[in-house]
Amino acid sequence: MVTVTQPGQRRTPKAAKTNSVAKKAVVAVTGIIMVLYLIAHMIGNLKVFAGRESFNGYSEWIRTIGEPVVPAQTTLTIIRIALLTVVIAHGWAVVSLWRQAKRARPQGYVTKKAVAQSYASRTMRWGGVIVGLFIVYHILDLTMGVVNPEGPSTTPYDRLIAGFSNPFITAVYVVALVLLGMHLRHGIWSATQTLGQSNKRREKTVNLFALVFSVVLIGGYLVVPFSVLFGLVG
Amino acid sequence: MPLDLFAVGDPIADTKAPTDVPIAERWSTRRFRARLVNPANRRKRTVIVVGTGLAGGSAAATLGEAGYRVKSFWFHDSPRRAHSVAAQGGINAAKNYRNDGDSVHRLFYDTVKGGDFRSREDNVHRLAEVSVSIIDQCVAQGVPFAREYGGLLDNRSFGGAQVSRTFYARGQTGQQLLYGAYQALERQMAVGTVEQHARTEMLDLIVVDGRARGIVARDLITGEVSTHFADAVVLATGGYSNVFYLSTNAKGSNTTAIWRAHKRGAYFANPCYTQIHPTCIPVKGDYQSKLTLMSESLRNDGRVWVPKERGDTRDPREIPEDERDYYLERIYPSFGNLVPRDIASRQAKNVCDEGRGVGPGGLGVYLDFADAIGRLGRPAIEAKYGNLFDMYAQITGEDPYETPMRIYPAVHYTMGGLWVDYDLQSTIPGLFVIGEANFSDHGANRLGASALMQGLADGYFVLPNTIGDYLADGPFGPLDDTHPQVAEALGGVQAQVQKLLSVNGTRTPASFHRELGRLMWDLCGMERSEEGLRKALDRIPEIRHEFWTNVKVSGEWDTINPTLEHAGRVADFLELAELMCVDALHRNESCGGHFRAESQTPEGEALRDDGEYAYVAAWEYTPEGAPPVLHREALEYEYVHLAQRSYK
């Protein structure tokens, strides 16, 4: 390419090692996998309404899928490794794109107004970070039990009841889940767009679906802590 | 003829068109007889192309594809900004897709007649032939022309023709065609055949040993003035409507490249031929910086009128029918509101001169859609003209569905330009001129949808085939800045830049430009008279003198400085304006866009004088003080018979 250098022309651009759209596709695909997991997780959570036995049994079943063909915990471990990979990939791609965006505009505007941006789209990054931290806390709390008021050596059901009986813990879960809902609200639309499945005709439907889906899913999650808090369960 | 203002030199003639064969065979014959540069030698020939509009962009891309080393120059940030982008209507081609009797010969005939018999038959015929290939080329590039439901290309009819031969892409045909050429050009830049010089303005032509060998250009960002050499130079720098300050041209459109080439020896042909478009949005105030054209298709449904009484400032909707003068329908009962551009423009001027104009300053006439809306309903009008109505509302803040539009003519295109032969070569060997910058195909009046056709014909098909004949003699040897003729050109440009910055007077370049534009509009605009032109010729040197003693250019030379750029362009307009007036004064006939008050029929229609003026006026530059020299190229009409136009 013959280019006559002029001042005001940017320095030689860094060679792009990766492709921003491919990265974005990684975000979308990993996001979709996590959404599928979230659906399963939410349905599993509802077992709490079937009582202590059923809930703990479900927890036990997850750990013994495939026995005796494979040893205990195998399937769960595979799921965990897969999920961890997905989370890391999601995070890596997002951070990489975030840094690219930072580099793309080092000097911000003195005055800048958002015209189309929604609260959900604006909070994707920090919201995502908060949700990520929440997941760590959530695993320490309910899966491993190390930060649970009841401690690790109890059943999942007991830990759940113990945790959500505390309004502060419930509040943490509610805030995080609402953030997650907003994350999904924009994320689902964005993934459709990123994977090239959106168009003018579908745009409204996709957005409506993203909204309804997010509300239903998060509602499904929230019903558990609230039921515990208000004594409907336990 | 007022001989005091110019001298008469030897006649001039085109020698390249093979007139020994019938007109339909001349272009293929010329291509066969022209010498070629073999493909391996093409990369040893360098061509400079100045301008990246339809003509320059397509020429640079095509020459690059052919294997020449091309250097492309433009003053915008991107080649895509050239003002071809603003053309709305369409592009003509003799495809006869409508089976309505169109043919190459008919397009040729319509164009010669539309040009009021002041163009060269050979060139126009070639234009008509090539038009067919342009559409093929553009479609192959992906230009999204309007299509019908069957997937075929759509056509519409345009003024001056009785067939539907106009291809279009909504109201943005120029934009889409330009992007086609631009993309082809960028592709060549990517492969390295075309070297790009963005934001670089040509300020002089380098002529060495009688050949055009390069240009002096200023980098508009660093201010650096430098030389660029080549074996041939192609100017595709557009028209000079901005000599009128207010025109539909872009703010940056200028005459500098062709004017400097003229001063280096290229003859300037028919500078007084300017086209004035009747349907533009009127001027609102002295601050106004440009005029906006609206497609003349509006006249299909709009009725033009002014109040019968002068000074009637009532709301137009309150003026009763019997107090309105639908003057075009009154004067031209058979064509009515659809008379050609020049006639519609001049009559608008006449009613305004009578004091019956409307709107601020009394320079406007109504274009009323009330009847059409009543007859067809508002939705039908919206579907047809919605984008134009929106544009009007955006600019004026008035709702044209409710109150009549106000329109006024504005300068739009210049048919004059540097004289070229059939090969598009100017009187300086090695200097080729294409597109609106040359004079060649439109005579005294251009038909609608023909500008795009000519720009692309020149750039894609004509120049790349004719330039080889010249380059076959090359390469013409290396040059550097120490060559005396190069050093003189370079020094001259640097001196002018310094001069402009050092005057340090009290008036901005824009104020001189406005003053000149007003003068030209009043005295060398829609109607020209000996008295007015003489007045202009007295006044222009005075303005020019004041400019060089009282202009104020602030800022530095070594940085981007739009005021400095503008000042240089105004300086050239101040010289060109004088030649335009001389040309207008010497041509004591009315033809096409040139209307002389002294040459009209008893009914006030334009009256051509074929006995005296059936020639191209090619002007040779002489240094200040000496009058310009007129060289006449006689126009002979072998195929289209001379006839007076009538639209009554």
Add this chain to the structure above:
Amino acid sequence: MTATQEHPTFASGTAGDDPAMAKHGMTLTLRVWRQKGPQHKGKMVTYQVEDISPDMSFLEMLDVLNEKLILAGDDPVVFDHDCREGICGSCGLMINGIAHGPEQTTTCQLHMRKFKDGDTIDIEPWRATAFPVIKDLSVNRQALDRIIQAGGYISAPTGTAPEAHSILVSKKDSDAAFDAATCIGCGACVAACPNASSMLFTSAKVTHLNLLPQGQPERDDRVVNMIAQQDREGFGGCTNIGECSAACPKGISMETISRLNHDLLGALRAGARPKS
């Protein structure tokens, strides 16, 4: 020292000729980004302009300011502009934090009737690493041309074209291609995007060419190379927020971005890789 002290008020040239205009003219406070060059630091400088007619375009209002600056011997404010009819794509200013200002059109088609007497207007250049400031409000947008160079064309050398009617294009595709092709390359999408991404620009060209039968042979390479170039130029990535489309004076739809993504992922699956 602020420039306001230097130049208390700038009146438009019309005031003297038309007393009505002076009465109705607006007085505005402009805060304009002034930056000498790419290596210099810039800052907002305050000016006052008086007797601004509501019929002026935004750029004509800046002309008024500049004429006075010139006469005062100061550097006028540099901004890009040319056709002043909304089609060349040269002009582009960030006006009160919105690309091209409060109306979805080009800066040259924004008129002062959108503002009120006494308003303060912030005027900034497009800001992006890929659009370095040349001076004041003028930025270098050649990065967009280089994205076109990477594949934004159909290779059809002059003379090779088949008869135009040998290629049929459905009206639907042709119209959609046209809608995308109306992009004027002004860069407002980049300016408005929180990530400074040129995705809407690139996707408009990909959509235009990839929808047409003529564009099919280069379809995969085109999209892969254009995106690679976009990344190389230092633009950000798209996060589907939609600021671009809301700022686009030609109303290019977000659908084009989806279409680009679709084509890109397809191309990558088919093994297309960018030229290095």
